[in-house]
Amino acid sequence: MTAQMLWQPTPEGIAAANMTAFMADAASRYRRVFPDYAALHAWSVQHPEEFWAAVWRFGGVIGEMGGTVVVDAGRMPGARWFPEARLNYARNLLRRRDDGDALVFWGEDKVKRRLSHGELYRRVAQLVAAMRAEGIVAGDRVAAYMPNMPETIAVMLAAAAIGATFTSASPDFGVQGVLDRFGQIEPKLLFVADGYYYNGKTLDCLDRVAEIAGHLPSVRKVVVSCYVGGEDCDISRIRAGVTLDAFVAPFGEQKEIDFAELPFDHPLFIMYSSGTTGVPKCIVHGAGGALLQHIKEHRLHGDVKPGDRLFYFTTCGWMMWNWLVSGLASSATLLLYDGSPFLNTGDILFDYADKEGMTHFGTSAKFIDALAKALVRPRKTHRLDKLRVLFSTGSPLAPEGFDFVYACIKSDLQLASICGGTDIVSCFIGGNPIAPVWRGEIQCAGLGMATDVYAEDGKPLRGKKGELVCTRAFPVMPIGFWNDPDGTRYRAAYFERFPDVWCHGDFAERTAHDGFVIYGRSDATLNPGGVRIGTAEIYRQVEQLDEVVESLVIGQEWLKDVRVVLFVKLREGLTLDDALIAKIKQTIRADTTPRHVPAKVLQVTDIPRTKSGKIVELAVRNVVDGQPVRNVEALANPDALEQFRNRPELAA
Numbered sequence: 187m188t189a190q191m192l193w194q195p196t197p198e199g200i201a202a203a204n205m206t207a208f209m210a211d212a213a214s215r216y217r218r219v220f221p222d223y224a225a226l227h228a229w230s231v232q233h234p235e236e237f238w239a240a241v242w243r244f245g246g247v248i249g250e251m252g253g254t255v256v257v258d259a260g261r262m263p264g265a266r267w268f269p270e271a272r273l274n275y276a277r278n279l280l281r282r283r284d285d286g287d288a289l290v291f292w293g294e295d296k297v298k299r300r301l302s303h304g305e306l307y308r309r310v311a312q313l314v315a316a317m318r319a320e321g322i323v324a325g326d327r328v329a330a331y332m333p334n335m336p337e338t339i340a341v342m343l344a345a346a347a348i349g350a351t352f353t354s355a356s357p358d359f360g361v362q363g364v365l366d367r368f369g370q371i372e373p374k375l376l377f378v379a380d381g382y383y384y385n386g387k388t389l390d391c392l393d394r395v396a397e398i399a400g401h402l403p404s405v406r407k408v409v410v411s412c413y414v415g416g417e418d419c420d421i422s423r424i425r426a427g428v429t430l431d432a433f434v435a436p437f438g439e440q441k442e443i444d445f446a447e448l449p450f451d452h453p454l455f456i457m458y459s460s461g462t463t464g465v466p467k468c469i470v471h472g473a474g475g476a477l478l479q480h481i482k483e484h485r486l487h488g489d490v491k492p493g494d495r496l497f498y499f500t501t502c503g504w505m506m507w508n509w510l511v512s513g514l515a516s517s518a519t520l521l522l523y524d525g526s527p528f529l530n531t532g533d534i535l536f537d538y539a540d541k542e543g544m545t546h547f548g549t550s551a552k553f554i555d556a557l558a559k560a561l562v563r564p565r566k567t568h569r570l571d572k573l574r575v576l577f578s579t580g581s582p583l584a585p586e587g588f589d590f591v592y593a594c595i596k597s598d599l600q601l602a603s604i605c606g607g608t609d610i611v612s613c614f615i616g617g618n619p620i621a622p623v624w625r626g627e628i629q630c631a632g633l634g635m636a637t638d639v640y641a642e643d644g645k646p647l648r649g650k651k652g653e654l655v656c657t658r659a660f661p662v663m664p665i666g667f668w669n670d671p672d673g674t675r676y677r678a679a680y681f682e683r684f685p686d687v688w689c690h691g692d693f694a695e696r697t698a699h700d701g702f703v704i705y706g707r708s709d710a711t712l713n714p715g716g717v718r719i720g721t722a723e724i725y726r727q728v729e730q731l732d733e734v735v736e737s738l739v740i741g742q743e744w745l746k747d748v749r750v751v752l753f754v755k756l757r758e759g760l761t762l763d764d765a766l767i768a769k770i771k772q773t774i775r776a777d778t779t780p781r782h783v784p785a786k787v788l789q790v791t792d793i794p795r796t797k798s799g800k801i802v803e804l805a806v807r808n809v810v811d812g813q814p815v816r817n818v819e820a821l822a823n824p825d826a827l828e829q830f831r832n833r834p835e836l837a838a
Contacts (some may be wrong), residue, residue, distance in 0.1 A: 192592050193600065194622040204485045212240045213455050223621055223630060224700060230638040231658055234259055238478060238634060238661060243483035248281060249273025262686050263677065265659035268450040268474055275454055275473040276346035277445040279514035283307045285518040289336045290542055294383045294525035295534065299337050311440035313344035316433050320406060322374060324349025329357050329373035331364055333382040333524040334502055337411045337430065339511055341377045346454060349446040356501035356567050356797060361397045363819030367458050367646065369470050370670055372404035381414035385526040388414050392424065399425045409433045450474030451665055453605040455508055459610045460796050460820050468668035471611050475662035480512035482633060487573055488546060488602065489619040492517035498548030498577065499527055499535060505608045527553055532562040536570065541573040550580035551587055555651040558590045559735055562753035570596050579604045580799055582704040582722040585626030585728060590819050603628045605692065605704055610662050614654065614690060615702045627701035634660055639696045644684050647696065651705060651718065654692040655684060657776055691719045694784045706734050710803035712741040714748050721803060724752065724782055727774045733760055736793050739784065740807040742836060751836065752784035755793055762789035788835055792826035
């Protein structure tokens, strides 16, 4: 099939792109010639000491770089980046103190607020003083169980200013889900909200907060932001509870922040694996690596410029929140939203885009699919005149999703499908503002990321499916896992499959355009008759059908082989019958192979997913096989799993 180009930048757009300016600057400084992106990328991975120093300078990083960029660059893990550097992540995000918008916040349609850069700086300064008065020092942990709101960002920046390590979970997590995460890392301060808004409802958090606080003996104070309750917020039942206003009140107007100048690898964030197969892994990320990588991805791959208005639909339990917040280091205004994206029949985020002049819209592939199914057509109802870039991640965006974006959202924008993960709090592959967008393809490997696709024997593949890997070290690799002193679990997670190569766990293909297609997680890959099939290959076919809202596919162990089992959620009022099963199977067979056709097609009323919206094939496979799902607290809708248990259709 001939690949279809859906968008290409204009000559004026290429000339004005940050990527072009960076290319010219690096070519001049290092006496290199970069005729195209491929040449720039090759230099970035072959000469990391030049490339990452160039990112530091181009990004205007505030700090002392030192004279050494990398030691032991050939070791993975084991390379050491900027060993002489000193910097502070928060200082880089708080570089502006003017009256321009730093944060704009919508809490559904109930709360609208904005903070200038100067106001944000002063709020962080006050929190720094309050935290230091509580004895918080570099290396301590500060946790937040909060919505995606300005206070959460201020808390994170205050912790980072001191050198404390920040971690967060969204308020839709249950008690055990929070304890499984925060209980491992023993925070000294816990910041929470009294509740949040979702789909027009007000949801109270204080009972859960009281229980969580009672099981975290390391916490000295629980600081409550009275978001939904206002003056009626009753925190009397919370151990060591204090309102946010009372916590900072003794410290008045703080005009300056004494930022701790710290090593490049000083722990900044603790992130968590999804936890659907056991207690979540606690992944520790360094300040310098996260800062440099995010600056690179925002400014170069996303073409974020000062004054741009950057939005990502995310909660504080997904790494895209951390990625979004770093946009302050590129002098962007952050547009924050907390609540349901489908409020007002799916229009609210596009209302937000028009109202605030959104330039960069970030969302999940599942949201784009849901818009298409719901017949939402923003191009007909909204101007979106400032929108230049649309980011998509969380799961593979099917070619039909690309079609929908250009036909029904906006025809003239860069669709940057991106792929990475919590493991690196960033991306391996993503957008390129100076290159075309091809239907169904992620545009390029990220600069500085030696991303490739390997066959089972560890040899590179082109035009065929294999394992997504990174073959050289990069600065945003995790420092390690919490409570993993010799690095055994860290190495087992990423480096056992191919020695000295990061194996990311995605089933992928590298295309003729040096782009990438993701076919799903490797551990969820189907294997009927020994042929590997990515789950996204089946989803793409099934979800074209009007009758199907969503689907989930697994491989069931059966008669010493694997058979493909497809579960479908249908439109309201529809029932799966023999005719629809035949239609589903024929649709799959027509554009794939006979091996893709499921042996069983079964109806369910809900598809289980994580808090960040990813469907959980492994958890369903465990239920079908009679195996335990160890951490249902990681799921947004754990009750949905019961529909898959002991299905008589799967016993024959």
